[in-house]
Amino acid sequence: MTLRVTFLGTAGAVPTTERNPSGVHVNRDGDGLLFDVGEGTQRQMMRYGTGFDISNVFITHFHGDHVFGLPGLLETWDFNGRESPITIHTPTHTRSDIAALVTACDSDPTYPVHIREVAPGEIALEHEDYAVTAVRTNHRTRSVGYALVETDRRGRFNREKAEELGVPVGPKFSRLHEGHPIELEDGTVVDPEQVVGPPRPGRTMVYSGDTQPVDSIVEAAEGADLLIHDATFGDEYEARAAETGHSTARQAGEIAARAGVSKLVLTHISSRYAGDATPLAAQAREAFNGSVVIAHDGLELDVPYRD
């Protein structure tokens, strides 16, 4: 199953020639999910070839650099004759703000637009194979992060053991793997536990949106495969980060270390680091010895299974 993350915009509040305002595209086995829609997101989607087949949009908070690309994207869908509904998930008490942006499109969309408020801890999207849950954050405004958590996959099927027990190769293998006991011709019953290992975890990715360091992200990201975290500032602006409800790269590293994630991607990089953002990665690495990447526009990551 594909779990591909494409960074559409990695700038802080003010974009640069290299960084568009915030946007993260996730392709989960063909489902297009969009997290934040900064100004210019639609052209970034064209540029980086994500496609326009998006079913759900997840807004972390109503600041311009995270939402001003929404009306243009909705309008382009309209021009292109979109018919399928779109659901926009947004923090509680921001529905009317989002609605104002939706109707800023003078045109009346040809497709249904649903706006759905989500509170921290609430499941925004429930899918057979995964769920997206809102996570409490602290950005001095109504805000959430989002955790995409895949359901467990079936345990590994021990083919050798099954053959040893006399299970004939064929449909009985599938029945067992699906969790049903089967009966052999001699009447022996084989239980799935005999040949199927414990369920294997799916993948987890967490997107913090803009936030100060918070325990709730550590909890949501515990053992996650990928944590995409606010790293607006370097050490020298730690006070400013606190004032503005952001994190430093080092703090993002500390969160990643506490959560024990596999990979940390630093994003929402202040325009102060337009010349060179590598010090941010170095500071995060001092706090976290897993993989650290500074996001750049167009960065594409395939999240692998742990086993």
Add this chain to the structure above:
Amino acid sequence: MTLRVTFLGTAGAVPTTERNPSGVHVNRDGDGLLFDVGEGTQRQMMRYGTGFDISNVFITHFHGDHVFGLPGLLETWDFNGRESPITIHTPTHTRSDIAALVTACDSDPTYPVHIREVAPGEIALEHEDYAVTAVRTNHRTRSVGYALVETDRRGRFNREKAEELGVPVGPKFSRLHEGHPIELEDGTVVDPEQVVGPPRPGRTMVYSGDTQPVDSIVEAAEGADLLIHDATFGDEYEARAAETGHSTARQAGEIAARAGVSKLVLTHISSRYAGDATPLAAQAREAFNGSVVIAHDGLELDVPYRD
């Protein structure tokens, strides 16, 4: 005096990887003027180095592809501590639409934002050296184009003739050029008409915004140095152009020919021509034998004086 036009966005309603939604920057001797502000305009300004020192914004009509870059640009000015006021000129009855976009910035701008409605024929901006006037257009919504018309320059000073008449080189030359008679040492009076030619015209540029072909643009652009005209479609979509309130490239050429302009720039190019827009130029050239250019993002034109 500089009159430099930088094309920030040249797309039709739907942008492409090559073309941003509409935006034209004009640098008139250091005055920064912005005509339409499609989504992504602020990054185009960075990319093409126009600078952010804009005093006046001119909106042709309230369609998303001409205005959705406004809130982000206003917010970036705010982040950068702008203090000088900005005036946004917009067609009559669109003030509240624009105001809604301005306040879509949750933040309260640190600088005054004035919204000023302009009717066709009305002067939007009056400057010592030039004026910007709204021009009637027809885009099936409240819309205007804009004409920037420089005031006449002084006539050419005939230095040879002045010396012949015995005027001493020095401040008397300037007095005469400024239109004042002077007295020589022998009591002879020299009138400015004797040494200064007739006033020479300033430059004129007209931006149509989105419109069907209209006589009012011909009138405003009569003898203009530059006409930037809607050329959304090619001949094959003439009916569609009429339905949607746009022009074909050929119709833009016809307007340019009737107005007798020096140069025609085709813009608002439909995404249909993303592969190759050259047929549009060819069609315009069949109707107009002056200079025809298809705008592209980043195109920079210095408008020369006619003499």
